Amino acid sequence: MSDATHAHDAVHRDDFGARLGMWLFLVTEIVLFGGLFIAYAYMRATYPAEFHHAGAELNATLGVTNTVVLLTSSLTVVLSLVAIQRGDKVKTMAFLSTTLVLGVTFLVIKSFEWATKFHHGLYPNAPHLATLPHGEQVFFGLYFTMTGLHGLHVIAGLSVLAYMLVKVAREEIRQDQYVLLENGGLYWHLVDVIWIFLLPLFYLAA
């Protein structure tokens, strides 16, 4: 696929450069969450019993369900990429829409989970939380910070992918020009990877 066949694409294009830029951004995200993971590891080593007790408060079934939801949404993103590479616009849009539905499902489940915690008096700065042992306060502090920050990333990722869906519909993303979709997908996969770590950290191994 040479540039000559696409004279209307006279503007300089550097798909590898675009992916390189995305990866550099993703590396900063890895380090951002990495710092929080290190904080978690230290606090867990300091308060093992409190972390165990507070972790029992969390609903592992919801956590695992959300994991499967996110893993599947990651699959559909990468499938939408295969579809666009094959020039199948309908399938691309179908896969992307599925991802959006799954992403929203994740947020809905997450909000139910948080709502239950709030009902039990567990939210940042809550009076009930202040009566708990210090280690449990730290656990819930990390829980709300890390799942909250992750939730913001899910919302950002959904917005990006919704925009990609519009671009596919307008054929601004198409078989010979899809690096935007690739980069949007990369972001979504990273959000998935972060959740892969959050699940055992908070729901299973605490």
Add this chain to the structure above:
Amino acid sequence: MSEPAITASAHADAHGIEHPGYGTFVKVWLALVVLTGLLVLMSHFGQSYAVWGLLILTPIKASLVFYFFMHLRYEGPLLKTIVLVSLGTLLIFFALLFSDVAFR
């Protein structure tokens, strides 16, 4: 590891030609779901199993996503190096922190 340079140039030149199909990714997804099930199973056997599951299975799952879903497998050495260096840096920070904590 003799092919990365070739793969890199092939990727740059022929982007859009030699790509994996739907099947590859569905298989990776299946592996991810099975590993998640294994992780949950291990956590039922007790705390230490859960921690070992976390330390072993979670990095495998993350690698699968990085390698296949995020196409690192099909990228050249530059992107791979960037990711490895950043993960290595994180590991060093982990090691430094715990070497400090352990000897207090």
